[in-house]
Amino acid sequence: MSDEEPVELGRAAAAHGxxxxxxxxxxxxxxxxxxFAMDDVDTSTERALATETLARCAGTGLRVLVGGLGLGWTAATTLADPRVAQVDVAELQPALVGWARDGLLPALPADPRLRLHTADVAAHLADHPGAYDAVLLDVDNGPGFLVHQRNAGLYGTPGLTGALAALRPGGVLAVWASDPVPELADRLRGLPDATDVEHLVLPVQRDGRAFDYAIALARRTGDAQPSTGGS
Incomplete structure (x- = not known):
């Protein structure tokens, strides 16, 4: 971590803090x-959230939802895959969406496939049943370290069921966490619409210390359907 004094790029108050x-x-x-939500000293696990998920997606014209914009690394890595036709980002904080549109997130490219939505990710999921080939959730630091307490429901059985319902059959759900979450993978295994559940532990060295991040993945049951992208 740099010892330099931080330079403020933007500050905004909103209903959610x-x-x-x-x-x-x-x-x-x-x-x-x-x-403190995040920085870009090491973005390997945010990028892995995209690459590991897309590696499990077949076909082209993929439509992807990223829940939580952050500093834009997951969305940018998703856009780097030429099979992706559309990336929707659901971000609760309108200021962060505005800063992204103003070019203040250096990772995020200007790309016509990118659509930024100021929205609660749970509501966006509920409004788009069967719409996505992949859903990538990084709205907190995982179920054990919530940035917003209201997000706790995303990691429970109803929230995970809703996330799977936003996928096409054969689509992939991935949830990022700042610590291993075997209990989340177990919860996914208990859902009738989930199969191929995995729990990936991602070791990272940072500032002379070792950290274990994690991604929990599950596939929606059913045969993968050809994707056409679209609106």
Whole structure:
């Protein structure tokens, strides 16, 4: 971590708490409601959320939902896959969406396939049944470290069932966490619409310390359907 004083790029108060975007040297940081949410010192696991999920998706013209914009690394990595026709991002904080459109998130390219929505991801999922080939959730630091307490329901049986319902048959759900979450994988295994459940542990070395991040993945039951992208 740089010892430089941070330079504030943006600050906004909203119904869901204050959000602050700042840069410390070459590092971009995001603070949400007074809680350090993330920076881009090491983005390997955010990028792995996209690559590991897309590696399990067949076909072309893929339509993907990213729940939680963050600093844009997961969405950017998804867009780097030429099989992807559309990336929807559901982000609760309108200021963060605005900063992305203003070009303040250096990872995020200007791409006509990208659609930014100011929306609660649970509501967006409920409004788009059977719409996606992949759903990537990174709205907190995982079920054990919530940025917003209201997101707790996403990791329970009803929330996971709703996320699977937004997938086409054969589509893939992935959930990022800042710690291993075997209990989340077990919960997915108990759902009738989930199959091929996996729990990936991703070791990261940072600031001389070792951390284990994780991704829980599941496929919606049924044969994969040809994707056409679209609106």
């Amino acid at each position: 204050e959000v602050v975007l700042r840069r410390r040297g070459a590092v971009t940081e995001l603070i949400v409601d007074g809680v």
